[in-house]
Amino acid sequence: TDGNTVAEIAKKIHREPAEIVKKLFLMGVVATQNQSLDKDTIELLATDYGIETEEKVQVDLTDFDTFFNQEVVEENLVTRPATVTIMGHVDHGKTTLLDTLRHTNVTEGEAGGITQHIGAYQVEEKGKLITFLDTPGHAAFTTMRARGADITDIAIIVVAADDGVMPQTIEAINHAKAAEVPIIVAVNKVDKPGANPDRVMQELTEYELIPEDWGGDTIFVQISALFNKNLDELLDMILLVAEIEELKADPKRPALGSVIEARLDRAKGPIATLLVQEGTLSQGDPIVVGNAFGRVRTMTNDKGRRVKQATPSTPVEITGLNIAPQAGDRFVVFEDEKTARQVGESRATAANEAKRSTTNKVTLENLFESL
Numbered sequence: 001t002d003g004n005t006v007a008e009i010a011k012k013i014h015r016e017p018a019e020i021v022k023k024l025f026l027m028g029v030v031a032t033q034n035q036s037l038d039k040d041t042i043e044l045l046a047t048d049y050g051i052e053t054e055e056k057v058q059v060d061l062t063d064f065d066t067f068f069n070q071e072v073v074e075e076n077l078v079t080r081p082a083t084v085t086i087m088g089h090v091d092h093g094k095t096t097l098l099d100t101l102r103h104t105n106v107t108e109g110e111a112g113g114i115t116q117h118i119g120a121y122q123v124e125e126k127g128k129l130i131t132f133l134d135t136p137g138h139a140a141f142t143t144m145r146a147r148g149a150d151i152t153d154i155a156i157i158v159v160a161a162d163d164g165v166m167p168q169t170i171e172a173i174n175h176a177k178a179a180e181v182p183i184i185v186a187v188n189k190v191d192k193p194g195a196n197p198d199r200v201m202q203e204l205t206e207y208e209l210i211p212e213d214w215g216g217d218t219i220f221v222q223i224s225a226l227f228n229k230n231l232d233e234l235l236d237m238i239l240l241v242a243e244i245e246e247l248k249a250d251p252k253r254p255a256l257g258s259v260i261e262a263r264l265d266r267a268k269g270p271i272a273t274l275l276v277q278e279g280t281l282s283q284g285d286p287i288v289v290g291n292a293f294g295r296v297r298t299m300t301n302d303k304g305r306r307v308k309q310a311t312p313s314t315p316v317e318i319t320g321l322n323i324a325p326q327a328g329d330r331f332v333v334f335e336d337e338k339t340a341r342q343v344g345e346s347r348a349t350a351a352n353e354a355k356r357s358t359t360n361k362v363t364l365e366n367l368f369e370s371l
Protein backbone atom coordinates (compact mmCIF):
# COMPACT_ATOMS: atom_id res chain seq x y z
CA THR A 1 0.00 0.00 0.00
CA ASP A 2 0.99 3.66 -0.13
CA GLY A 3 1.25 3.90 3.65
CA ASN A 4 -1.82 6.11 3.81
CA THR A 5 -4.42 3.76 5.27
CA VAL A 6 -6.01 4.71 8.57
CA ALA A 7 -4.17 1.87 10.32
CA GLU A 8 -0.81 2.87 8.88
CA ILE A 9 -1.26 6.51 9.75
CA ALA A 10 -2.31 5.52 13.25
CA LYS A 11 0.89 3.56 13.66
CA LYS A 12 3.01 6.44 12.39
CA ILE A 13 1.61 8.87 14.90
CA HIS A 14 1.37 6.30 17.72
CA ARG A 15 -2.40 6.26 18.10
CA GLU A 16 -5.03 3.55 18.04
CA PRO A 17 -6.70 3.10 14.63
CA ALA A 18 -10.10 3.18 16.31
CA GLU A 19 -9.31 6.62 17.67
CA ILE A 20 -8.49 7.87 14.18
CA VAL A 21 -11.69 6.38 12.78
CA LYS A 22 -13.64 8.20 15.48
CA LYS A 23 -11.80 11.44 14.89
CA LEU A 24 -12.45 11.20 11.18
CA PHE A 25 -16.10 10.54 11.87
CA LEU A 26 -16.30 13.72 13.93
CA MET A 27 -14.70 15.55 11.00
CA GLY A 28 -17.44 14.16 8.78
CA VAL A 29 -15.31 11.48 7.09
CA VAL A 30 -16.52 7.90 7.28
CA ALA A 31 -13.56 5.55 6.92
CA THR A 32 -12.54 2.00 7.84
CA GLN A 33 -9.13 1.08 9.22
CA ASN A 34 -7.88 -0.31 5.91
CA GLN A 35 -9.07 2.62 3.89
CA SER A 36 -6.52 4.89 2.20
CA LEU A 37 -6.92 8.56 2.94
CA ASP A 38 -6.29 11.31 0.42
CA LYS A 39 -3.74 14.04 0.97
CA ASP A 40 -6.29 16.63 2.05
CA THR A 41 -7.83 14.37 4.68
CA ILE A 42 -4.38 13.46 6.02
CA GLU A 43 -3.54 17.13 6.30
CA LEU A 44 -6.79 17.86 8.12
CA LEU A 45 -6.02 15.03 10.51
CA ALA A 46 -2.46 16.23 11.01
CA THR A 47 -3.63 19.76 11.76
CA ASP A 48 -6.09 18.37 14.25
CA TYR A 49 -3.30 16.53 16.04
CA GLY A 50 -0.98 19.53 15.77
CA ILE A 51 1.48 17.61 13.60
CA GLU A 52 3.58 19.30 10.95
CA THR A 53 3.17 17.59 7.58
CA GLU A 54 6.30 19.26 6.23
CA GLU A 55 7.92 15.86 5.87
CA LYS A 56 5.36 14.95 3.24
CA VAL A 57 5.52 18.26 1.46
CA GLN A 58 9.31 18.30 1.05
CA VAL A 59 10.27 17.01 -2.39
CA ASP A 60 12.97 14.52 -3.15
CA LEU A 61 15.05 16.36 -5.75
CA THR A 62 16.68 13.18 -7.01
CA ASP A 63 13.28 11.81 -8.07
CA PHE A 64 12.73 13.34 -11.50
CA ASP A 65 9.11 12.12 -11.58
CA THR A 66 8.34 15.02 -9.25
CA PHE A 67 9.42 17.52 -11.90
CA PHE A 68 7.91 15.71 -14.85
CA ASN A 69 4.53 15.32 -13.14
CA GLN A 70 4.41 18.89 -11.86
CA GLU A 71 1.05 20.59 -12.24
CA VAL A 72 0.73 22.85 -15.25
CA VAL A 73 0.19 26.58 -15.00
CA GLU A 74 -2.60 27.04 -17.57
CA GLU A 75 -1.93 30.69 -18.37
CA ASN A 76 1.72 29.97 -19.24
CA LEU A 77 0.94 27.30 -21.84
CA VAL A 78 1.81 28.00 -25.45
CA THR A 79 1.58 25.87 -28.60
CA ARG A 80 4.76 23.92 -29.23
CA PRO A 81 6.06 22.00 -32.27
CA ALA A 82 5.13 18.31 -32.55
CA THR A 83 7.84 15.78 -31.83
CA VAL A 84 7.56 13.12 -34.50
CA THR A 85 9.42 9.83 -34.28
CA ILE A 86 10.22 7.95 -37.46
CA MET A 87 10.10 4.22 -36.88
CA GLY A 88 10.08 1.10 -38.99
CA HIS A 89 11.96 -1.94 -40.18
CA VAL A 90 15.66 -1.82 -41.04
CA ASP A 91 16.39 -0.29 -44.47
CA HIS A 92 12.81 0.81 -45.09
CA GLY A 93 14.03 4.38 -45.59
CA LYS A 94 13.71 6.25 -42.25
CA THR A 95 17.00 8.10 -42.46
CA THR A 96 16.53 8.83 -46.17
CA LEU A 97 13.15 10.36 -45.35
CA LEU A 98 14.71 12.62 -42.73
CA ASP A 99 17.61 13.55 -44.98
CA THR A 100 15.32 14.55 -47.83
CA LEU A 101 13.04 16.53 -45.52
CA ARG A 102 16.00 18.33 -44.06
CA HIS A 103 17.72 19.17 -47.29
CA THR A 104 14.64 20.42 -49.06
CA ASN A 105 13.86 22.54 -46.06
CA VAL A 106 17.12 24.24 -45.22
CA THR A 107 18.23 27.30 -47.13
CA GLU A 108 21.45 27.24 -49.12
CA GLY A 109 23.36 29.10 -46.42
CA GLU A 110 22.39 26.64 -43.78
CA ALA A 111 23.06 23.52 -45.80
CA GLY A 112 26.80 23.74 -45.23
CA GLY A 113 26.19 23.91 -41.51
CA ILE A 114 24.66 20.48 -41.38
CA THR A 115 27.67 18.41 -40.56
CA GLN A 116 27.04 16.33 -37.54
CA HIS A 117 24.40 13.69 -37.21
CA ILE A 118 22.42 14.26 -34.06
CA GLY A 119 19.39 12.09 -34.80
CA ALA A 120 16.99 14.96 -34.17
CA TYR A 121 16.05 17.71 -36.58
CA GLN A 122 13.57 20.48 -37.02
CA VAL A 123 11.82 21.15 -40.28
CA GLU A 124 9.66 24.16 -41.11
CA GLU A 125 6.45 23.69 -43.08
CA LYS A 126 3.95 26.48 -43.67
CA GLY A 127 5.61 28.57 -40.99
CA LYS A 128 5.31 25.80 -38.41
CA LEU A 129 8.14 23.78 -36.94
CA ILE A 130 8.12 19.99 -36.68
CA THR A 131 10.74 18.12 -34.65
CA PHE A 132 11.81 14.77 -36.08
CA LEU A 133 13.57 11.97 -34.26
CA ASP A 134 15.23 9.17 -36.19
CA THR A 135 15.35 5.66 -34.75
CA PRO A 136 17.32 2.67 -35.96
CA GLY A 137 15.40 -0.28 -37.38
CA HIS A 138 17.86 -2.90 -36.28
CA ALA A 139 16.52 -5.48 -33.84
CA ALA A 140 19.20 -4.61 -31.28
CA PHE A 141 17.74 -1.14 -30.75
CA THR A 142 14.43 -2.04 -29.17
CA THR A 143 15.02 0.14 -26.12
CA MET A 144 15.87 3.16 -28.24
CA ARG A 145 12.65 2.76 -30.16
CA ALA A 146 10.70 2.33 -26.95
CA ARG A 147 12.28 5.52 -25.59
CA GLY A 148 11.62 7.31 -28.84
CA ALA A 149 7.97 6.41 -28.63
CA ASP A 150 7.96 7.70 -25.07
CA ILE A 151 8.89 11.28 -25.89
CA THR A 152 6.98 11.42 -29.14
CA ASP A 153 3.68 13.08 -30.04
CA ILE A 154 3.18 11.38 -33.40
CA ALA A 155 4.72 8.16 -34.75
CA ILE A 156 5.50 7.77 -38.44
CA ILE A 157 5.69 4.10 -39.33
CA VAL A 158 7.74 3.74 -42.49
CA VAL A 159 7.02 0.60 -44.51
CA ALA A 160 8.84 -0.13 -47.76
CA ALA A 161 6.29 -0.92 -50.44
CA ASP A 162 8.55 -3.56 -52.00
CA ASP A 163 9.20 -5.35 -48.73
CA GLY A 164 5.97 -5.06 -46.74
CA VAL A 165 5.32 -5.47 -43.03
CA MET A 166 8.35 -6.90 -41.24
CA PRO A 167 9.22 -7.74 -37.59
CA GLN A 168 10.45 -4.27 -36.63
CA THR A 169 7.43 -2.73 -38.34
CA ILE A 170 5.22 -4.67 -35.95
CA GLU A 171 7.42 -3.81 -33.03
CA ALA A 172 7.28 -0.11 -33.92
CA ILE A 173 3.48 -0.27 -34.14
CA ASN A 174 3.38 -1.88 -30.70
CA HIS A 175 5.61 0.83 -29.21
CA ALA A 176 3.45 3.56 -30.70
CA LYS A 177 0.27 1.90 -29.44
CA ALA A 178 1.76 1.41 -25.97
CA ALA A 179 2.69 5.10 -25.91
CA GLU A 180 -0.86 5.93 -27.08
CA VAL A 181 0.35 8.29 -29.79
CA PRO A 182 -1.33 8.81 -33.17
CA ILE A 183 0.20 6.80 -36.00
CA ILE A 184 0.74 7.96 -39.57
CA VAL A 185 1.82 5.28 -42.02
CA ALA A 186 4.32 6.31 -44.70
CA VAL A 187 4.35 3.68 -47.42
CA ASN A 188 7.81 4.31 -48.85
CA LYS A 189 9.75 3.37 -51.98
CA VAL A 190 6.64 3.53 -54.18
CA ASP A 191 9.03 4.37 -57.05
CA LYS A 192 10.48 0.87 -57.03
CA PRO A 193 9.42 -1.61 -59.71
CA GLY A 194 8.38 -4.22 -57.14
CA ALA A 195 6.38 -1.72 -55.06
CA ASN A 196 2.96 -2.88 -53.93
CA PRO A 197 1.39 -0.26 -51.61
CA ASP A 198 -1.97 -2.06 -51.58
CA ARG A 199 -0.38 -5.15 -50.12
CA VAL A 200 1.18 -3.03 -47.33
CA MET A 201 -2.22 -1.54 -46.52
CA GLN A 202 -3.77 -4.99 -46.58
CA GLU A 203 -1.10 -6.36 -44.24
CA LEU A 204 -1.52 -3.48 -41.82
CA THR A 205 -5.25 -4.06 -41.38
CA GLU A 206 -4.20 -6.98 -39.20
CA TYR A 207 -2.76 -4.44 -36.77
CA GLU A 208 -5.86 -2.25 -36.79
CA LEU A 209 -4.25 0.31 -39.05
CA ILE A 210 -6.99 0.79 -41.61
CA PRO A 211 -6.95 3.54 -44.25
CA GLU A 212 -9.79 6.06 -44.34
CA ASP A 213 -10.75 4.85 -47.82
CA TRP A 214 -11.36 1.42 -46.36
CA GLY A 215 -13.48 2.67 -43.50
CA GLY A 216 -10.71 3.10 -40.96
CA ASP A 217 -9.14 6.18 -39.44
CA THR A 218 -5.42 5.75 -40.04
CA ILE A 219 -3.66 8.24 -42.28
CA PHE A 220 -1.62 6.57 -45.03
CA VAL A 221 0.70 8.55 -47.30
CA GLN A 222 2.44 6.93 -50.25
CA ILE A 223 5.90 8.41 -50.62
CA SER A 224 9.28 8.06 -52.18
CA ALA A 225 11.77 9.37 -49.66
CA LEU A 226 14.61 9.05 -52.13
CA PHE A 227 12.87 10.94 -54.94
CA ASN A 228 11.08 13.46 -52.72
CA LYS A 229 7.65 12.33 -53.82
CA ASN A 230 4.60 13.28 -51.72
CA LEU A 231 6.66 14.46 -48.75
CA ASP A 232 4.68 17.72 -48.72
CA GLU A 233 1.54 15.71 -48.16
CA LEU A 234 3.22 13.82 -45.34
CA LEU A 235 4.21 17.10 -43.68
CA ASP A 236 0.67 18.45 -44.12
CA MET A 237 -0.75 15.35 -42.46
CA ILE A 238 1.68 15.75 -39.58
CA LEU A 239 0.60 19.38 -39.11
CA LEU A 240 -3.03 18.30 -39.23
CA VAL A 241 -2.57 15.67 -36.54
CA ALA A 242 -0.43 18.05 -34.48
CA GLU A 243 -3.19 20.62 -34.55
CA ILE A 244 -5.76 18.09 -33.35
CA GLU A 245 -3.45 17.07 -30.51
CA GLU A 246 -3.24 20.69 -29.25
CA LEU A 247 0.34 20.29 -28.10
CA LYS A 248 1.32 22.79 -25.46
CA ALA A 249 4.18 23.48 -23.08
CA ASP A 250 5.21 26.08 -20.53
CA PRO A 251 8.37 27.88 -21.69
CA LYS A 252 8.62 29.73 -18.36
CA ARG A 253 9.28 26.66 -16.22
CA PRO A 254 12.76 25.44 -15.34
CA ALA A 255 13.68 23.29 -18.32
CA LEU A 256 13.33 19.51 -18.42
CA GLY A 257 13.41 16.87 -21.10
CA SER A 258 15.17 13.79 -22.43
CA VAL A 259 18.45 12.64 -23.89
CA ILE A 260 18.31 11.64 -27.56
CA GLU A 261 21.96 10.71 -27.89
CA ALA A 262 25.13 11.08 -25.86
CA ARG A 263 28.80 10.43 -26.41
CA LEU A 264 32.24 11.30 -25.18
CA ASP A 265 34.18 13.56 -27.52
CA ARG A 266 37.94 13.60 -27.17
CA ALA A 267 38.19 17.37 -27.53
CA LYS A 268 34.88 18.62 -26.17
CA GLY A 269 34.28 16.05 -23.44
CA PRO A 270 30.80 14.64 -22.79
CA ILE A 271 28.26 15.72 -25.42
CA ALA A 272 24.52 15.15 -25.15
CA THR A 273 21.70 15.81 -27.59
CA LEU A 274 18.73 16.89 -25.52
CA LEU A 275 15.10 17.34 -26.43
CA VAL A 276 13.59 20.15 -24.36
CA GLN A 277 10.09 19.08 -23.31
CA GLU A 278 9.15 21.86 -20.90
CA GLY A 279 10.65 25.21 -20.05
CA THR A 280 13.46 27.03 -21.79
CA LEU A 281 16.98 25.68 -21.59
CA SER A 282 19.60 28.42 -21.45
CA GLN A 283 23.34 28.54 -21.76
CA GLY A 284 24.82 28.52 -18.25
CA ASP A 285 21.92 26.60 -16.68
CA PRO A 286 22.91 24.24 -13.84
CA ILE A 287 21.66 20.86 -14.97
CA VAL A 288 21.38 17.20 -14.02
CA VAL A 289 21.19 14.79 -16.96
CA GLY A 290 20.58 11.21 -15.87
CA ASN A 291 23.41 10.71 -13.39
CA ALA A 292 25.58 13.45 -14.88
CA PHE A 293 25.65 17.06 -13.80
CA GLY A 294 27.21 20.36 -14.77
CA ARG A 295 26.38 23.63 -16.40
CA VAL A 296 25.27 24.06 -19.99
CA ARG A 297 28.54 25.37 -21.42
CA THR A 298 27.62 25.45 -25.10
CA MET A 299 24.40 24.76 -26.99
CA THR A 300 24.30 23.91 -30.69
CA ASN A 301 21.13 23.50 -32.74
CA ASP A 302 20.42 20.91 -35.45
CA LYS A 303 21.90 23.21 -38.08
CA GLY A 304 25.24 23.37 -36.32
CA ARG A 305 24.62 26.90 -35.06
CA ARG A 306 25.40 28.09 -31.58
CA VAL A 307 22.28 29.08 -29.66
CA LYS A 308 21.75 30.59 -26.23
CA GLN A 309 18.25 29.30 -25.59
CA ALA A 310 16.13 26.30 -26.52
CA THR A 311 12.33 26.34 -26.15
CA PRO A 312 10.00 23.29 -25.86
CA SER A 313 10.34 20.60 -28.57
CA THR A 314 13.75 21.93 -29.61
CA PRO A 315 16.65 19.47 -29.91
CA VAL A 316 20.07 20.84 -28.92
CA GLU A 317 23.50 19.45 -28.41
CA ILE A 318 25.09 20.55 -25.15
CA THR A 319 28.52 20.38 -23.55
CA GLY A 320 29.53 21.01 -19.96
CA LEU A 321 28.61 17.74 -18.21
CA ASN A 322 30.99 15.80 -15.98
CA ILE A 323 30.23 12.45 -17.65
CA ALA A 324 28.29 11.30 -20.70
CA PRO A 325 24.68 10.38 -19.85
CA GLN A 326 22.69 7.71 -21.74
CA ALA A 327 20.11 7.94 -24.47
CA GLY A 328 16.69 7.95 -22.84
CA ASP A 329 17.90 9.60 -19.62
CA ARG A 330 15.91 12.59 -18.45
CA PHE A 331 17.28 16.01 -17.54
CA VAL A 332 16.19 18.71 -15.12
CA VAL A 333 17.53 22.24 -14.66
CA PHE A 334 18.18 23.44 -11.12
CA GLU A 335 18.46 26.89 -9.60
CA ASP A 336 22.12 26.73 -8.64
CA GLU A 337 25.17 24.67 -9.40
CA LYS A 338 25.53 23.41 -5.85
CA THR A 339 22.08 21.78 -5.92
CA ALA A 340 22.72 20.32 -9.36
CA ARG A 341 25.99 18.81 -8.14
CA GLN A 342 24.36 17.35 -5.02
CA VAL A 343 21.46 15.87 -6.96
CA GLY A 344 23.75 14.54 -9.69
CA GLU A 345 26.13 13.00 -7.20
CA SER A 346 23.42 11.31 -5.17
CA ARG A 347 21.79 9.96 -8.32
CA ALA A 348 25.16 8.59 -9.46
CA THR A 349 25.77 7.01 -6.05
CA ALA A 350 22.32 5.42 -6.01
CA ALA A 351 22.85 4.10 -9.55
CA ASN A 352 26.24 2.66 -8.60
CA GLU A 353 24.78 0.96 -5.55
CA ALA A 354 21.94 -0.52 -7.57
CA LYS A 355 24.43 -1.72 -10.15
CA ARG A 356 26.72 -3.24 -7.55
CA SER A 357 23.91 -5.15 -5.88
CA THR A 358 22.77 -6.67 -9.19
CA THR A 359 26.36 -7.45 -10.18
CA ASN A 360 26.80 -9.25 -6.87
CA LYS A 361 23.67 -11.27 -7.49
CA VAL A 362 24.85 -12.31 -10.91
CA THR A 363 28.21 -13.29 -9.50
CA LEU A 364 26.48 -15.41 -6.91
CA GLU A 365 24.33 -17.09 -9.54
CA ASN A 366 27.38 -17.70 -11.67
CA LEU A 367 29.05 -19.21 -8.68
CA PHE A 368 26.22 -21.67 -8.16
CA GLU A 369 26.11 -22.46 -11.84
CA SER A 370 29.78 -23.28 -11.88
CA LEU A 371 29.53 -25.59 -8.86
Ligand code: GTP
Residues within 6 Å of the ligand: 088, 089, 090, 091, 092, 093, 094, 095, 096, 097, 135, 136, 137, 138, 188, 189, 190, 191, 192, 223, 224, 225, 226, 227
Ligand atom coordinates in the same frame (compact mmCIF):
# COMPACT_ATOMS: atom_id res chain seq x y z
P1 GTP B 1 18.08 1.65 -40.66
O1 GTP B 1 18.42 2.95 -40.03
O2 GTP B 1 19.28 0.79 -40.88
O3 GTP B 1 16.99 0.93 -39.97
O4 GTP B 1 17.54 1.95 -42.17
P2 GTP B 1 16.62 3.14 -42.66
O5 GTP B 1 15.21 2.79 -42.48
O6 GTP B 1 17.10 4.41 -42.09
O7 GTP B 1 16.87 3.10 -44.24
P3 GTP B 1 17.76 4.09 -45.11
O8 GTP B 1 17.15 5.43 -45.14
O9 GTP B 1 19.15 3.98 -44.67
O10 GTP B 1 17.54 3.45 -46.56
C1 GTP B 1 17.92 2.15 -46.89
C2 GTP B 1 18.13 2.06 -48.38
O11 GTP B 1 16.88 2.26 -49.06
C3 GTP B 1 19.09 3.10 -48.94
O12 GTP B 1 19.88 2.50 -49.92
C4 GTP B 1 18.18 4.14 -49.55
O13 GTP B 1 18.75 4.84 -50.61
C5 GTP B 1 17.01 3.29 -50.03
N1 GTP B 1 15.76 4.06 -50.09
C6 GTP B 1 15.20 4.77 -49.10
N2 GTP B 1 14.06 5.35 -49.52
C7 GTP B 1 13.89 4.98 -50.80
C8 GTP B 1 12.89 5.27 -51.80
O14 GTP B 1 11.92 5.99 -51.57
N3 GTP B 1 13.05 4.69 -53.01
C9 GTP B 1 14.11 3.90 -53.31
N4 GTP B 1 14.16 3.39 -54.51
N5 GTP B 1 15.06 3.62 -52.41
C10 GTP B 1 14.97 4.15 -51.18
Ligand code: MG
Residues within 6 Å of the ligand: 094, 095, 096, 134, 135, 136, 137
Ligand atom coordinates in the same frame (compact mmCIF):
# COMPACT_ATOMS: atom_id res chain seq x y z
MG1 MG C 1 18.43 4.82 -40.51
